Amino acid sequence: MEEVILVEQSLKLTGEVHLSGAKNAVLVIMASLLLVKGKSILKNVPHSADVDQMSKLLESLGAIVKFDAAMHTLEVDATNVENYSIDHGAMRKMRASVLVMGPLLARLGKIALTYPGGCVLGKRPIDYHIKNFKRMGVTIHEDDNFLTAVTDCLQARRLVLEYPSVGATENILMAATLTTGVTEIVNAALEPEVIDLIDALRKMGARIEFKSPATILIEGVSKLNPIEHTIICDRLEAGTFLLAAAVTGGEIFIPEIDPGIMDVFLLKLEEMGHIVKSGAGVGGIAFKAARYPRAVSFKTAPYPGFPTDLQAPMMVAQCLAEGESTIEEFVYENRLMHAQELLKLGAQIKVGGHTANVTGVSELYGADVVATDIRAAAALAIAGLAAHGCTVISGVNHFRRGYDQLDVKLQALGAKINIMHSDSLKLKHSKWAREELL
Numbered sequence: 001m002e003e004v005i006l007v008e009q010s011l012k013l014t015g016e017v018h019l020s021g022a023k024n025a026v027l028v029i030m031a032s033l034l035l036v037k038g039k040s041i042l043k044n045v046p047h048s049a050d051v052d053q054m055s056k057l058l059e060s061l062g063a064i065v066k067f068d069a070a071m072h073t074l075e076v077d078a079t080n081v082e083n084y085s086i087d088h089g090a091m092r093k094m095r096a097s098v099l100v101m102g103p104l105l106a107r108l109g110k111i112a113l114t115y116p117g118g119c120v121l122g123k124r125p126i127d128y129h130i131k132n133f134k135r136m137g138v139t140i141h142e143d144d145n146f147l148t149a150v151t152d153c154l155q156a157r158r159l160v161l162e163y164p165s166v167g168a169t170e171n172i173l174m175a176a177t178l179t180t181g182v183t184e185i186v187n188a189a190l191e192p193e194v195i196d197l198i199d200a201l202r203k204m205g206a207r208i209e210f211k212s213p214a215t216i217l218i219e220g221v222s223k224l225n226p227i228e229h230t231i232i233c234d235r236l237e238a239g240t241f242l243l244a245a246a247v248t249g250g251e252i253f254i255p256e257i258d259p260g261i262m263d264v265f266l267l268k269l270e271e272m273g274h275i276v277k278s279g280a281g282v283g284g285i286a287f288k289a290a291r292y293p294r295a296v297s298f299k300t301a302p303y304p305g306f307p308t309d310l311q312a313p314m315m316v317a318q319c320l321a322e323g324e325s326t327i328e329e330f331v332y333e334n335r336l337m338h339a340q341e342l343l344k345l346g347a348q349i350k351v352g353g354h355t356a357n358v359t360g361v362s363e364l365y366g367a368d369v370v371a372t373d374i375r376a377a378a379a380l381a382i383a384g385l386a387a388h389g390c391t392v393i394s395g396v397n398h399f400r401r402g403y404d405q406l407d408v409k410l411q412a413l414g415a416k417i418n419i420m421h422s423d424s425l426k427l428k429h430s431k432w433a434r435e436e437l438l
Contacts (some may be wrong), residue, residue: 004425005377005393005407008416009366013250014415017241019257020046020404021072021231024309025193027096028170029200029231030054030076034061034103035174036204038226039077044406045231047072047088049397053094060087061100086113094401098126098167102175104139110150110412111384128168132159136175147240156181156220158159164189164214164302170197176218177206185216191303192261196232203227237403238285239310240378244410246274246289246317247386252413255284264298264306268314271296272321295323295360312338312379318358319347320386320394327356338376341369345387363388371395374402381406385415 010302021044033040045051047069055065055074062081066072084104095116104111113127114194123405125222130147141148149232156179161168174197176183188194198208198216204224209217210257238257245252246269259278266276266285266372273290292399295318308331318325319342329335339349339356344367348359366389371377377399384391393399396419399406 002394002422003396003419004422005381005384005396005399005428006418006420006425007366007381007387007391007393009388010385010415010417011248011250013245013248013252013385013410013413013415016255017409017413019233019254020044021052022046022193022196022234022236023048023402024166024191024234024236025196026051026231027094028099028193028197029229029237030058030074031099031103031390032174032197032200032204033076034058034063034078034081034100034107035177035224036226037079039079040226041228042074042076043072043084043228043230044233045074047071048402048404049400050094050096050402054096055251057086057094057097057100068423078304081107084108084110084112088113088114091116093169098129099135099170101129101175102171102173105133105149105151106154106175106178108175109152110148112146112148112392114145115147126167127264128163128165129163129171132157132161132168132172133175135159136172136179147165153189154179156183158184158186159382160186161188163187166191166302169194169216173197173201173208173216175217176220177201177204177208179218179220181220183218183220184211185218186214188214188216189302190214192232192235198258200229202225213392230232233257236307236309237406238262239265239307240313240382240403240406241409241413242269242287243310243313243317244283244382244385244413244415246293247291247320247382248274249291250413251288253284253286257284257402259285263304265310265314268298268306272317272420293317293321295321295325295358297326299328300335302331308332308335309344309375311335311377313382315349315356315358316338316342316379316383316386319349319361319364319383321360323360325358325360327358329354329356336371337372338379341371341376341380342383342412344369345391347383365389366391368392369394374398378403378406381410381417385417
């Protein structure tokens, strides 16, 4: 039975909200545990569909995985990992599956997989991964949608990335930790989630240093050890809550987040007229929405630029701001598909290529919409909180893939949002219709 998200107008979200562990950190750190023989423990692990999927993938390779959802603790014992063939279904469901490539090449010297799936955001090729693994001495055979990679001995190299790809940086990093010699990654991605991976690898015994500009040096070691590591808080979840408060005229406090990892995003909120307090005397972020927010333009970029994963929810804020804004998406080619759904709610958006021109409107109105990816699901939920009437969102799987009980956390702030079966929604609609007749 299909599930949908029902969102009703919920003005002035208020309160304190606590963050889960970062999705974009936990998945790669889970993959990195394949480098270790023994049991490792991760804390602050979000209970999301992607974490469940990665757990199943690790188990299919021979790892023993135990997850305590109540304690947000994950145990992974990778002692007996011997399988190198990645299940086709796992690869199609989650793009992060490709992150086991580096660890398995370092540990077993081989891997067989299909190209990854996940959100429909364009080509999202893994060319950067393949090119650089070839330079490290990996022989790669491609047959239609299947890929086999084999190496007798990984070789340390100076590797220059054409683009600071997060996934490629992480995959090379993990492979290089057990590669004799010094591997150098030039033009590396330096997102907070990459730094969290490096912190975890260092705890294992990896030797990793930084060199300016944007260069990571990895000196290979012969063995890595099990660890206990706490996943960083999710800055993208924090941004989602801040934007939910912004479009509803609310006031919230997020105690755990380090504002220093959200500089450009917070700058844009302040340019809109919102009050953002952080730093001396204020741990975390205190936020108060402007009464009449101003539209601002922005473009997505690798960290520390504006994060592509907050582009969709930030577009919602521009839809309800005074004036016009231009939004340019430079990270993923198809990450403006949510604009078409926002039009159904009454937004004024014109999309051309990688650019969206938004003219602010005074009100949005509820409608039936479809979430095409994780961040679009959050954006449409945020829009529904500000829209008159009810908004029904299909694509619950994306909502659950990226967040740990986001609906419940929003409810605690005063949001009217529920995940329900479509049949239950039909009954609810019938009840509303009867009430209106009476």
